[in-house]
Amino acid sequence: MANELGDIPNPGDxxxxxxxxxxxxxxxQITPLDMYYLEDKELARQLVELGYRGSGEPLKREEFESRKKAAENFRLSKRLQTKVLSSQGKDLSKFPFLQALxxxxxxxxxxxxTSIIFIRTNNAKGQEIxxxxxxxxRLKTENFEPYFNRQKILMPRPSDMSFYNWETQTCTSNATPNFQVLADNENGLLFKNKRDRKIINVDPKEAKPGDNTTRVSISTSEYVQVVIYDHLTRRKT
Structure with a gap:
């Protein structure tokens, strides 16, 4: 975008x-000859900034710093794009749930x-949760490499969107940056995607879980039951 400072160049400039x-x-842009005659670096810098020394039209301080910041943001974005996935290079062919993740x-x-993972299993005390x-x-707030390395087992927690301990009857629900929990309604437990406001109905009796949402059951011996709800968010254009 152009402004009074001129066009912003390629961030890699x-x-x-x-x-x-x-x-x-x-x-x-200060030459040895400049210093020979001026004998003052600060004065030489001022002359370059004013356009009396150096080659071409010099960048003003504000423009230089603006472009410097843009270049740094570009570098960071490229670094994030090339970040290695936690699952990369792992042979998970014998572990259907981890392969699905x-x-x-x-x-x-x-x-x-945005995927919602339903897990039904037993905790370390033998209680069904x-x-x-x-x-x-979870991917943004936790290191998943130990899960993909099978050093840890992914378990539901009271801090997740919904949690229930069948023995103690402990029940919790929490909103996340992606979903709002709709627990008190006649249709049972629902989740609303905060981005497109679409409803995901996790009732297994429902033929369809919602718009742009698919339901996949994962057959695995590691849990009593695993179901993944994949919600595709459609961006407005």
Whole structure:
């Protein structure tokens, strides 16, 4: 976008990436001959900034710093894009649930997909527990590599979207950055996607869980039951 400072160049432009500070940028345009006659670096810098020394129209301090910031943001975004997935390089062919999570990891990290994981299992005390997990939120707040390395087992927690301990009858529900929990309604437990406001109905008796949502049951010996609800968010254009 253009403004009074001129067009913003390619974030990789060496004009801003080569120099750590604006002063270094000015110094690069000062010649030994300039210093011979002026004998004052600050004066030489002022002359470069005013356009009396150096080659071409010099960048003003505000423009240099703006482009420097844009270049840094670009570098960080590229670094995030190339971040290695927690599941990358893992052979999960014998573990259907982990394989299903691996297949959805990139899409949930990037926001293309928001998956809700329903798990019913037994905890360390032998108590039956169940819960609904916001996979995208857990990926952002927890290191998943131990799960994909099979060093830890993914379990529902009281801090997840919904949690129930069948023995103690402890029941909790929590909103996440992606979903709002609608627990008190005649249709049973519902989740509303905060981005497109679509409702996900997790009642197994419902033929369809909702618009842009699919339900997949995972056959695995590690849990009593696992179901994944994949919600595809459609961006408005």
């Amino acid at each position: 060496s004009t801003v990436t080569e120099f750590a500070t604006y002063e270094e940028y000015l110094d690069s 691996a297949e959805r990891e990139e899409a949930n990290r990037s926001g293309k997909l 169940s819960g609904y997990i916001d996979y995208a939120h």
